[in-house]
Structures are given as C-alpha cells and as structure tokens.
Amino acid sequence: MAELLQAAGLSKHYGSTVALDSVDFAVPSGITGLLGPNGAGKSTAIKLFLGLLEPTGGQALVMGEEPYSLPAARSRLGYMPEHDCLPSAITASEFLTHMARVSGLPAADARTRAADTLRHVGLDEERYRSIGEYSTGMKQRVKLAQAIVHDPVMVFLDEPTAGLDPMGREEMLDLIRRIGTDFGISALVSTHLMGDVERTCDEILVIDAGRVTHQGAVKGFTEETQTMYIEVDDRRDQLVAALADRGIEANGDGHGPLLIENLSDDGFDAIRDALVASGAPLRRLAPGRAQLSDIFKASGTERESGMSNGQ
C-alpha cells in the first residue's frame, strides 16, 4: 500500500522566497508532530499535501495520488485550520451535516455520521445551540469534528491547542490521542508547544528553513541524560559540603538545583547518606531529561523568512 503521505523532491518557491527546498520524507500512520520555527515552511507543506498549492518542483503524494491535480484525493483527508473557520449563526449539528454532504456523503449517512462524530468529540446537547455562542474549547471541538466527519485516512491539525486554557488543552490532547488510537485516523499535528508533542505524538518531523532537519520517534529525542539533578528546600550548602566529604563534586548556580555528572552506582548511596547527614529536605532527585525544545536551542541562529506562517 503506498505511503500515507510522501514528499518526493518537493519544493515550493514564492518568488525569491524558498518555502520548501526539495524535501524528501514519508509520514507513517499514527500521530506525527510537525515542528519548526515560524515561517519555516510548515503551513506550506500542509497546503501542498491538501492540494491547495501547486508544487514548484517534485510531488506531494497522498496514498500515491496528487491532490493538486485530483481534487477527489482530498475526500480521504481532513484539515483543522488554526484560524477561525466556523459559521456563527447555525448549530453544530446542521453545520457538520452540511460539511459531511460537501465531503460526498449521501444525506442520510451525513446526518447520522455528524451526530456520531459530535458525540465522539464530546459535544452533547450544546450541538443544538448556534456555534456563535460556543466557548473557545467547544469551537475547537467542532473544528476537529468537521475534519473527521467523513472518516479521513489522515487529518492535518494546525495548532489545535492554540488559545485554549490548560483545562481545554488537556482535553484536546486526549482527543487527539484517541483519534490516533481508537479512531484509527492518522494525524499530522503542526504546533509550537513542545508539551503537546511530547504528550500526543509518536513521531516528529522538524522543518527549518525549508528543509527537514530532524525526523524520528519522539522517544529518541527525550531520553534521560547522565546528569543527576538534586533540589532541596533548605540547607543547600551543608549538602554540598556533605557530598564533597564523600568525594562527589556538585555544581549549580545560585539557589538552583545541584548537578552531578556521570554518577557511579554506589554514588547513589553516597548522595543518600549526604542528604541524611546534612539534614537537607529533599524535594527532587532525578536524572536530567533532554527536551524537544533543545532541538531549537541547538540549531543555530533563527532565520525568519519573509513568509508569514498564517494562511
């Protein structure tokens, strides 16, 4: 079966600006995070796969077909835009039924499918109120529902948690997780929030300056490092001294956590005994963990292309 999403030497130029520079990648099924600084070409990539933009070079393939030349290929794709895209005067159930019809579902199926989808995204009786009265969280759910009502194979989510408060964000991330697992719909999630990616994505694909700079399983980017972090609420200096007595050199600035490099196995016991000896109340003792955002810290100066990353 052809790859779900495939970019073959794909490039896109807007006059002198190079948004995508002949990139090659394939997106497997499951949930993939699409990361990259502003204006790096993320939105362009999504629009090329949706067939809304014509590639300057190479091909953007969805299950082997090119949506730009074959609009019907879009019937198996879903898109949740970042910007507002909902009518305010009609109810969610009417809007969703209409969107299902426009996606090619016959009237009866459209109605039942819309009702089911609204239930799955967690909209119950509010679905019969007009969308203009919905909260931001409920609107994000309707935006997601219209992307999956026609049972697509792959759904593109552009900043799905933008503007949501912590509660709403948590619920949206669970929903995205369920889409990838229970619903069996693969997703490409474009976002700026590392937390979102670490919690929902299996794979990540990083685009910077029009090129793919990283691709691989999320786990690969967030393993634990060798450095040991110790945080205590009090008597920090006494702890440092106790550690030194036991031949362990701890460094750390001001009142931040203490860092101990390449700790040997019995070093743990030394730390434990130092803690008891110094009487320092232990808040945290844990290895450091690489963070996804380190990708951005490391990868050189920021390059702001002229491209606005919005529509």
Add this chain to the structure above:
Amino acid sequence: MMGRNMMGKSMMAGFIKDPVLHISLKQLSGPRRMTIVTLLAIIPVVITSVIVGVNGGVPDEFAAPIFGRMFVAAILPIVVMALATAAFGNELEDKTLSYLVLKPVSRLRLVLPKYAVTVLMTGPLLVVSGVVVALVAYDADARTATAVAVGIAVGVVTYSSIFMWMGLVTTKALGFALFYVFLWEGLLSEFLSGIRFLSVRAYTVSIMHGIEDINLAELDELSIRLPVAAVGAGIVTVLFFYLTVRRLRRMDVP
C-alpha cells in the same frame, strides 16, 4: 512678531509631522475608498458639461436639481460619510485604537488630526467640483461660484464632525449616517418644515442662497437666513467635536 511667527511655524511643523495625522492620511487614502469618492465628486461636473455642451446652456430649473437635490442632498453627505465614519471607525474595527489611547497624548490632540484629515480629504475635492459646476452652468459667474464654494465648505466641516462622532459611537455608523441623511434630511424635511433649522443640508443651501440669490434663486424654498444657518452650522460642528473628545475619554476601548 518674530516669536509669534516662530511659535506658529513650530506649531505648524509639529502639526504636519504629527504621527496621528500621518497614520490617518495613510488609513483614509485607501485606493478603493478614494476612487469611489472621486467618482462621486466628478458626476455633477460630467452631467453639467454634457448638458451645457449639447444644449449650449442649462435649463431654467437647474440649481435646485443639481445643487439642492444631487449635490448637497446626496453626493456631499455620502462622500463625507465614507471618510468621516472611518476616521475612528476603522481604528475601532481593526482594534488599533488602543495604540493611540495608550499614549501620553491628550484626547483633544488625538481627535484634532483625525478631524483635520477628514476635512482636508473631502473639502477641496467637493468644493472644486461645486465651483466647476457653477462656472460651467452660469458662464463663470464669480459670485455664484463663491456661494457654492462657501456652502459646500460649511457642509463638509459640519458633516465631518457629526459622522466622525458617529464612527466612534457605533460600528454601524455608515448605516445610521445613511439613515440620517436620507430619512431625516431627505424625506422628513419635505413634510416638517421646522426640520430645516436642524438639518445640515438646510444650512448648506441657505448659505449658498444667502450669498447669491439670482442664479441660485430656486434654492430659497429650503433656505433660512444666512446668519442663522452659519451660527447653526458652527454650533453643530463644535458640539459634535466636543462629544467626540468626551466619548474618547469615557469609553471602554476594545
């Protein structure tokens, strides 16, 4: 003398370089808005020149339809409305008003440049159009041309103040402005003659008729005495200017 001149010059220089004046000019001179406004201003000139060109003169009953009904009742208010309601209306709708309000600048010094730009962008255009029509129609009679020029100028100054205030009070200012011009001044003033004392159209026409009443004799049926009209227009202009400043001070800015 020198001091006053210097103070005058620095005030003028300050005025020209005033940032609010600068952005208002940029905002209101959008291509689409300007083409509509210029087209509207040109219509009476085209009609008059075609009629005079073909017939060699204007029919006896000309001042009332061209100046009374078309110019003063429709074109002048629509042109001023298109810009004046947008003076603050655009800022409100685009949510950029906060950039002005959150600055150590008195509200008066925010409203003054906005008002000046509106008058400067509509006044000359309409006055020139009116003067050309007068000169073409009444074979270059200077007195009629002046009458039309002064009348239009007063109309622009007064309408600008009212519509600028409307633009700040409601986002549907254009709708209310149309309502005011076509219902209050158009329809009602036909029946309730008393309205003439409270309608900008009446002030404009009365000032024209006051200055020259031979060629513009037909304008008398809507006119009141010149001094009353002039004072009325002055009061209305100052009143709505003050209301705009007061509104800007007291409103919740989005």
Add this chain to the structure above:
Amino acid sequence: MNKPQGEVFDIGYQPYEGAREGRNAARKALLIDGMRTALGMGRGLTAKILPGLLFLALLIPALVFIIIASVVGQTGIDDLPGVADYYQGAIYPVLIFSAIIAPELLTTDRRNGVLSLYLVRPITSSDYIIGRWLAFFLLSLIVVWVPQLLLYIGVNLGSTDAWEYLRDNWDDIPRFLLAGAALALFTTTLPLAAAAFTDRRAIAAALVIGIWVIALAVGNALSDGIGGTAGAWLALIDIGSTPLHINDMIFNQASDGPGRAAEEVPKAVRIGWYLILVAVPAAFLYMKYRKVSA
C-alpha cells in the same frame, strides 16, 4: 431458567464504509445550503425577517391586483398592470431583495473562514461559486415567477370565461417566464459580483443600490436634459432598467415604463448591452473565486 442476557454494544468510532458521491453531491449540497442561507432558514428568527419582508413586498402587489380583479370583474381588468407591464414595477423590490440578500451567500463564508473548509473538500473553487450562483438564481426565479403566476391565474379566474381567456392569451405564459428569467439573471449576477468585491455585506448592498440609484438619476437627468436620439442612447446609462428593455422586446410593445427613454436604440444594441451587464460581473465573480486560496 435461562441466564439473564446482557450485551454491551460497541458505540465507539466506526470507519465509514458507505457510498462516497463525487463533486455533484457537493454542488447539490452547496446549492441547497445557499438557498437556505438566503432565506435565513435554520438560523433563528432575526435571519428570517429581512428575506421574509422582501418576499412579502413582492407578493402583496400581486395579491392586491387579484382581489381588485375579482371584485371589479371583466371591465376593470384592462387597467390592471398586464403581464407585460408587471416587471416595470416589480424590478425595484426584486433588485433591493437581491442587493441585500445575495451578498450574504458569499461574504459570510469568507468573513468567518468557512470558505477554507470548503476548499479542502473534494471540490474546486469553481464548483463552490457555481453552486452559490445557482442557489440564488433559482431563488430569484421563484421570487420573480410566483407573483406573475398568481396574477395570471387570478386574472384568469376573475375573467368571465376562463377557457376563452386562456385560449387567447396562452402565449403570455412562456413570455413572462422568459422575461422573468432575464430579470433574475441580471439581479443575481450583479450583487454576487459586488459581494466578491468587498468582505462586508452592508458595503456590497450599498454598492449595488448606490450604482443603481446613481445610474437611474444620471441616465434620466442626461436623457431629459438632451432628448432626441442622443438622449435615448444616454438613457442606457440607467443600467437598472436594462432587463426591462428585454421585457419590452419579448412582449414587443412600446414600453411606458423606465425603459421608454431608450426605445429608439436598435434592439441588437439593447440586447448586447444587457448581455454585457450580465457577462462582465459573472466573469469578475468567476475569476475572483478561481484563484481564492484557503
């Protein structure tokens, strides 16, 4: 005693195995949704007021005429506006109806971003605009034909010998249907083109009504002021009454309505002028939506 039965059904997410109709289903959906939007159906009360009011404004004259026809009997029927003259008066409410309602179909989709959801569906932007145009055209046909049919039937029933009246005037029916279609074609395309020009419905409506009013004033001012054949040609400036020229030609009668001033202009020119005033806005509309992006 058999064991009590219990079963848990999987109401979880089910993949969709049903039929997937292509672009025609989508166009049909857009058409139906367009008509419902125009009439404010499914949108709460306030959205229904304007369309309702304007619809009534068109029906009432026809109903009044019918009542008059039935009361005053045969003699009075001649001074009633016949089918040929009905559109002289009906054009004003129809144009206002279209100017205010038509932009609603295009501006709201753009302003609230729903357009970008359509463009990611398996349809092209031309499917979208054709669907919307057809929606309003069909609605305009209804708005234009129904009062005429009512009037025709009413007058028919009112006349002493219904059969005889029908036999003599059966050819009126295709004529007023054709004239009505010409009017609907005109009043659909112009406002929709205006809606492609600006994002705000109120501005689009003001634009159409503005152009129509000013064209009426300028056209008449010039043709009265100058008169003669030159005046007749200048009357063409009053684009609002162009469909009436077609109406007069279809009923080949000397018109006494607003189209009268342009009577001396040759038929071919008047038809050409009508076609231009439909084709140009249609082309502008089509081009504007061809390259619109999500």
Add this chain to the structure above:
Amino acid sequence: MTDRDANGTPTIRVDSVSKWFGNVVAVNDVSLEIRPGITGLLGPNGAGKTTLLHMINGLSAPSEGEITVLGEPVRNNPGIYNRLGVMAEHEAVYGFFTGRAFVEFSARLYGLNDVPAMVDKAIKAVNMADAQNRPLGEYSRGMRQRMRLAASMVHDPEVMLLDEPLSGTDPRQRIEFSELLAELAKDGRTIVVSSHILEEVETLADSILLMISGKLAAAGDYRAIRAKLDERPYTVSVGCSEPRRMAAALVGLDEVDSVTVDAEGRVIVLSKNVSVLQLAVPKLAQDAGIRLERVEPLDDSLESVFGYLVDA
C-alpha cells in the same frame, strides 16, 4: 532609569474592583497589589484576565473600585503612559507600516526626543534588527508579537503590562522572550505577563495571580500556594532498589496518608506534611540499606496548582 522603590512597595494597587457588562460579572470584587519583578497572570478562558488588565492599563473603566499605577490613577490621565508600556491581547497592527516605522510611530507619540536611537535599542532588544524594514503584513505571528513588544517598551517604561505576549511564538522565540523579560525585570521594572502556556510562566514569573471566573483565587509564589492547599495531599514518586520494603517503611510514618507501588515498581506516597516526608525518605532508605535512585514530586508543578484551584 529613574530610581526604583527599593523595598518593593506595590507599583500597582487594585482596590475591590469589579466590572460587569449587563448582568455578566467579568471581574468580581478583586483586590491585589503587584510589586516590581515579573508577575504571571493566569486563569482559564473567560476568567476575567483580559478585563482586569484592560482596567489596570486604563483602556476600560472599572464598574466599581479604584486602580492606581505608580500612585497615579490610570483613567483620564494620559501622562501615566510615559512610565507605562502596554501590549494588548489582540494582534492587530497597521498593515501599511514596516516594522521599524511602527516602532518609530510609537516613539514619536511618546514624545521621545532621540527617536532613532531609542528605536534601534528596542528593536535590538527583541532581536528583530534584520527584519525591521519589511512590511508588518509580511511578518509571521511571532515576529509581529516581538515588534509589538518593541513598540510598547521603546520609551523604557517602569511598568509593563503584556497580554498573551507569547501567543504565536515558536520555542526559540519564547526562550529569547523570557531571557529579555528577565533582563528587564532585573533593573526593578514591574512586568505583568498574562498567558495560557503554564510551562512558560513557571520558569518566568517570580509570583503569580490566579483568577477563576472573575475572582482572585490565589496570589504569590506558586509553591507557597501549593503548600496552603493542605486539603490536597502531596504526591511523591520514589524510585529505589527495593520498593516493597521502602513502601513498608514509609507506611509506618504518621504523616503518610497512603502508599502504593505502581506498575514500574515506583513507590507513590501521599502525605499532607511534605517537609517531614522530605527528610524521612533518605533516612528510612539509609536505615534499611536501600539504594535511593529517584525522588520526584508529581503535583507541585504550576499546572497541578492550577488544576487543583480550578477544580476546587
């Protein structure tokens, strides 16, 4: 920089302020003080954060109560904006300006005498020097936000009120942003940042204000707030060589409410008195000769504090 109030007397004072629109009460009798340093303003959607900020920056008038900034009223007092910089929550900008022209426009409205120099300084501070001559319309959201920040601080204000400054910025921009704000706060400025992204505020803010449906639910250092939530026991995960024996030892402590061993063999301890637990864990491990590998608090993050308060 003018001299600062050394002992951190409150820069901003909000005194029993309420704001309602018809019968919708957006801010309900809130009193608070904000001192120099970075204060994070948090709360779920619709909690009244923006409404409160709009009243503190003078854009809208409270329905009840008073607000003073640097001792002065903020309404009908344009002079205050010489010392106050504001970045509102909407992201509208004048499309016809280039980045630099927009900051210059601000600078001239602030009546600065050395405009070019001050504008350069602000643009460099937000690291937008190379994009400054491009039109704002072409900017990405993150770039626009940074230019808007430059425009709101070009006059070197003592107080800065920033509503969702981080929205639309990517990770790298956010890191630079936080470093910049930390720098600004060092010279005694008072900076209020409202945001939804808790991970960012956690590292950035010295203290937080938490609003829930119009009321002030908590204020101060979030860990101190956590300690006050005594009806919520602390959860600590302990990774060690012999989890069962460690669990047995821990259960013996009176302060321990409950102990479980999870699937990965971690000992999850709940206790209302966390300071006792912090000393007991190493001691018990030492007595029982168990190797202590990992101790992690599971709910002392800002997110948990936020969650507990919102659910309360």
